[in-house]
Amino acid sequence: MKNHSFYFILLVIFTLTIACSNEEDDIFIIENSKNATDCELTILPTTLVAICMNGSDFAFPNETLTYASKFASTNCDYLWTVESGDIEILNVENSIVNSFTKSIATIRFGSDFSGGVISVKAEDTLSEGIIEYTIELEIQ
Structure with a gap:
């Protein structure tokens, strides 16, 4: 027993x-409709270097969103950076799609978020691209 x-x-x-x-x-x-999983990449004939970034321009405090970046290379490293604001990068997933490398970052906006800037740098052995993205406080 x-x-x-x-x-x-x-x-x-x-x-x-x-x-x-x-x-x-x-x-x-x-799932949040403001999440991004891709961006439109335009390669400039003058430089042959291209980087894009896509995601919501607005966020609430304590919200978690995804942002996407793409670079014209199949072998590059990504560096996501918080330039300003109460923002935390939780996770980054990189993949290769056709002849581009894609990076999706999961971003958490802190309880004191009132706006901020994130950036992403993509670099391979021949070139690099950097882009900044400003996110503003979303008001209900």
Whole structure:
């Protein structure tokens, strides 16, 4: 009988642990229509270097959004930087699409966010591109 009680208590603890951890995950993956996953890249014939960046121009405090950048190279490194504001870069995912490298950054705007600037630098062995993006406080 002791074994049955032990297994029952273990099952209850396991169920509660999984139920609580799933709630936190659901909050993080809520889709936001302001998220960006791509940008339009225009290669200039005078320089043959191109970088683009896309994302929302406005954000609320405590909001998490994605921003996308693309560079005309299949072998480059990306450096996302917070230039100003209560902003945190949570995650960066890079991929190769056709002959371009794409980078998607997950950005969290802090509780004191009132506007700010992020930048992304893409660099390969032959060239580099840098772009800044200003995000303003969204007012309801």
